[in-house]
Amino acid sequence: MPSSTGLPNRVIPVLALAAFVLVWLLNLGVVQPNRIVAGTGYGLFDATGWFGAGTVSSLLLVVVVLATKPIRNRFWVLSFLLTAALMSLPLLLEVFALRKLPADSAYARIGIGAGFWCLAFFLALMLLETLSQLKASRRVQLSVVLLVAAGWWLCAAREGLSSLSLIREYANRADQFSQALTVHLSLSLGAVAISAVLAFGLALAMVRRERLRRPLLGLVSFMQTIPSLALFGLLIAPLGALSAAFPALQALGIRGIGWAPALLALIAYSLLPMVRNTYVALMEVPEAVVDAGRGMGMSERQVFLQVKLPVALPVIIEGVRITTIQAIGLTAVAALIGAGGFGTFIFQGLGQAAMDLVLLGALPTVCLALAADAILSALKFQETPR
Amino acid sequence: MIELKGVTRRFGEAVAVDNIDLTIETGEVCVLVGSSGCGKSTTLRMINRLLPRTSGQILVDGEDINKADPEALRLNMGYAIQSTGLFPHWTVARNIGVVPTLLKWPAQKRDERVTELLALLGLDPETDARKYPHQLSGGQAQRVGVARALAGDPNILLMDEPFGALDAITRESLQQEMLRIQRQLNKTTVFVTHDIDEALKLASRIAVMDQGRIIQHDTPEAILRRPASAFVENLIGKGDRGLKLLALRTVSGLMERHPEPRHPEPVTDSLNESDSLRIALSLMLWNNTEKLPVLDASGAEVGIVNREQLLKVGA
Ligand SMILES: Nc1ncnc2c1ncn2[C@@H]1O[C@H](COP(=O)(O)OP(=O)(O)OP(=O)(O)O)[C@@H](O)[C@H]1O
Numbered sequence: 001m002p003s004s005t006g007l008p009n010r011v012i013p014v015l016a017l018a019a020f021v022l023v024w025l026l027n028l029g030v031v032q033p034n035r036i037v038a039g040t041g042y043g044l045f046d047a048t049g050w051f052g053a054g055t056v057s058s059l060l061l062v063v064v065v066l067a068t069k070p071i072r073n074r075f076w077v078l079s080f081l082l083t084a085a086l087m088s089l090p091l092l093l094e095v096f097a098l099r100k101l102p103a104d105s106a107y108a109r110i111g112i113g114a115g116f117w118c119l120a121f122f123l124a125l126m127l128l129e130t131l132s133q134l135k136a137s138r139r140v141q142l143s144v145v146l147l148v149a150a151g152w153w154l155c156a157a158r159e160g161l162s163s164l165s166l167i168r169e170y171a172n173r174a175d176q177f178s179q180a181l182t183v184h185l186s187l188s189l190g191a192v193a194i195s196a197v198l199a200f201g202l203a204l205a206m207v208r209r210e211r212l213r214r215p216l217l218g219l220v221s222f223m224q225t226i227p228s229l230a231l232f233g234l235l236i237a238p239l240g241a242l243s244a245a246f247p248a249l250q251a252l253g254i255r256g257i258g259w260a261p262a263l264l265a266l267i268a269y270s271l272l273p274m275v276r277n278t279y280v281a282l283m284e285v286p287e288a289v290v291d292a293g294r295g296m297g298m299s300e301r302q303v304f305l306q307v308k309l310p311v312a313l314p315v316i317i318e319g320v321r322i323t324t325i326q327a328i329g330l331t332a333v334a335a336l337i338g339a340g341g342f343g344t345f346i347f348q349g350l351g352q353a354a355m356d357l358v359l360l361g362a363l364p365t366v367c368l369a370l371a372a373d374a375i376l377s378a379l380k381f382q383e384t385p386r
Numbered sequence: 387m388i389e390l391k392g393v394t395r396r397f398g399e400a401v402a403v404d405n406i407d408l409t410i411e412t413g414e415v416c417v418l419v420g421s422s423g424c425g426k427s428t429t430l431r432m433i434n435r436l437l438p439r440t441s442g443q444i445l446v447d448g449e450d451i452n453k454a455d456p457e458a459l460r461l462n463m464g465y466a467i468q469s470t471g472l473f474p475h476w477t478v479a480r481n482i483g484v485v486p487t488l489l490k491w492p493a494q495k496r497d498e499r500v501t502e503l504l505a506l507l508g509l510d511p512e513t514d515a516r517k518y519p520h521q522l523s524g525g526q527a528q529r530v531g532v533a534r535a536l537a538g539d540p541n542i543l544l545m546d547e548p549f550g551a552l553d554a555i556t557r558e559s560l561q562q563e564m565l566r567i568q569r570q571l572n573k574t575t576v577f578v579t580h581d582i583d584e585a586l587k588l589a590s591r592i593a594v595m596d597q598g599r600i601i602q603h604d605t606p607e608a609i610l611r612r613p614a615s616a617f618v619e620n621l622i623g624k625g626d627r628g629l630k631l632l633a634l635r636t637v638s639g640l641m642e643r644h645p646e647p648r649h650p651e652p653v654t655d656s657l658n659e660s661d662s663l664r665i666a667l668s669l670m671l672w673n674n675t676e677k678l679p680v681l682d683a684s685g686a687e688v689g690i691v692n693r694e695q696l697l698k699v700g701a
């Protein structure tokens with residue numbers, strides 16, 4: 001057994017202590033009479049009583065003990081414990097709803113408090129530390145993430161949590177939600193795909209012709225500097241005029257507002273990171289390697305397909321990764337010009353001061369970005385020779 | 387046979403290679419030697435058409451290389467470079483197998499060839515074959531570079547400072563291997579270096595270059611005995627050329643051979659047949675003795691080297 005696993009771990013006790021203090025200090029949840037009015041907050045003890053407060057506190061205590069005592073396989077035990085705790089965390093809210101939600105009011109609902117988020121956050125950090133102590137493979141890490149997600153999904157589907165404000169907002173808009181998901185994904189991934197093809201062509205042109213490099217890079221950098229809102233706005237007038245002039249375009253749904261200007265703006269923003277990474281990746285293939293390829297008797301085509309492209313691929317994928325995360329975020333802003341997607345909920349929620357509606361838009365956007373990050377990082381990792 | 391006739395290469399106004407004539411016979415090792423920037427690499431890269439020549443003619447076995455398809459030409463010329471240029475995304479085995487793959491050899495023949503070459507260059511066919519280039523030491527990487535150049539069984543080898551970035555000991559051992567391989571395979575080789583000792587050791591003939599021209603093209607011994615100019619004299623080092631001359635010959639040529647191999651007397655030091663005369667002299671000086679016994683590979687004494695005779699050769 002490696003020596004470090006025998007030593008007391010310092011990170012986990014500190015995190016557990018922080019979680020303990022915050023979960024006792026901050027409000028675990030809020031009871032609201034309806035969706036707009038600010039509600040009354042409840043701390044851990046008020047919200048969940050002896051049972052909930054005891055469970056949470058003793059869990060944190062056990063974690064500290066496990067982390068500091070030289071027990072065999074303690075990190076395995078810890079990772080099971082923390083995963084299970086994270087998976088079932090929403091049950092705390094269910095207990096809270098059972099105890100505090102007024103039974104007579106149809107509009108009453110419960111909101112998630114800062115204490116709950118802090119507890120979830122610190123549990124996740126402790127789990128991360130445990131997994132890194134175990135030197136868990138990517139597959140194990142991914143399964144843990146999926147397990148936690150599945151746990152939350154199952155909890156959210158339970159009857160007991162139907163009074164949760166976030167879930168109420170979702171239940172009112174289930175159709176809109178799935179539509180928003182489709183629109184959000186197709187807009188951002190479509191923009192990434194189109195700009196990837198464009199960027200590849202542009203980067204190739206720049207590699208072939210040194211003269212094109214400065215003007216092309218200048219152009220794509222300039223587009224990046226326009227504030228996103230301004231670019232969305234700027235496209236309204238010309239596209240509006242175009243669609244007015246050509247009814248055929250109008251039939252396709254191309255108008256001054258909607259998906260068309262959003263897609264154009266997203267492509268414009270995606271070009272810089274994509275072109276830059278692809279260009280740099282292709283240029284940074286060591287001259288000696290290309291020279292060796294030719295010297296071995298490869299044709300130019302073989303040199304490109306078998307040497308340049310594969311050697312450049314990790315950096316190109318890195319460009320796609322950055323661009324995808326950026327596009328998923330920007331698509332939320334594109335809701336302002338009527339493009340749809342999760343941004344619609346965010347701006348509606350802001351307008352109505354309904355924070356849980358904002359969450360309903362923001363949470364899935366963040367999850368999409370994280371998922372894209374994980375998938376593309378894994379892909380890049382696979383392409384990098386170890 | 388490779389013939390360069392009046393070959394010139396310019397980069398803009400600058401002349402990198404200036405109207406050179408050079409003939410490299412089949413099976414010989416021609417070493418291009420000279421200081422940095424004198425046009426050695428340029429000359430080499432014109433032979434496999436990585437660089438087009440400005441004027442002149444290059445013939446391989448009597449055929450102008452410009453008439454051949456460049457890819458086909460290069461497939462028949464092994465090419466190894468100082469920076470190794472190994473493909474970083476491929477394993478050692480795949481790197482070595484690149485030319486056989488391009489030549490569309492059957493997979494089995496290719497794999498056998500890779501294993502054979504790994505063994506030939508002192509690499510482990512089991513463990514090293516699966517490594518990626520960045521997992522190799524500098525010496526191992528250069529071995530792989532040389533193996534890759536040999537893989538397609540080319541008639542011609544072009545080597546551009548293949549042992550450049552190595553420490554003296556690794557370099558020495560790779561040079562020994564190079565000599566051994568050359569004895570086995572007899573490839574027509576053009577070898578570039580700026581190290582005159584490496585040139586003297588490996589060459590059947592040396593071409594000394596300066597500022598794009600060939601100053602002298604001759605055997606190592608002739609270059610040492612009759613340097614064509616002050617430049618060549620400087621390059622070989624006036625001070626110790628006697629010792630360098632001794633280093634060219636082995637003990638076996640000079641020793642007085644016994645009629646019958648004998649059981650050696652237990653003396654302090656003895657020589658091997660393949661040791662150079664330079665080593666023989668050094669050992670005599672160290673032991674302060676007139677003669678040294680020479681042993682063969684089995685350890686039997688086969689002859690004696692005499693100091694007076696040895697000193698005559700150096701003159
Ligand atoms: N692609 C190029 N463009 C312009 N000049 C070049 C180019 N390649 C080589 N030269 C010039 O040609 C001359 C000969 O270069 P070459 O690479 O043949 O030298 P070398 O003898 O191999 O030197 P070294 O021992 O440093 O490798 C140098 O002056 C160099 O600056």
Ligand SMILES: [Mg+2]
Pocket residue numbers: 426427428546
């Ligand atoms: Mg050179």
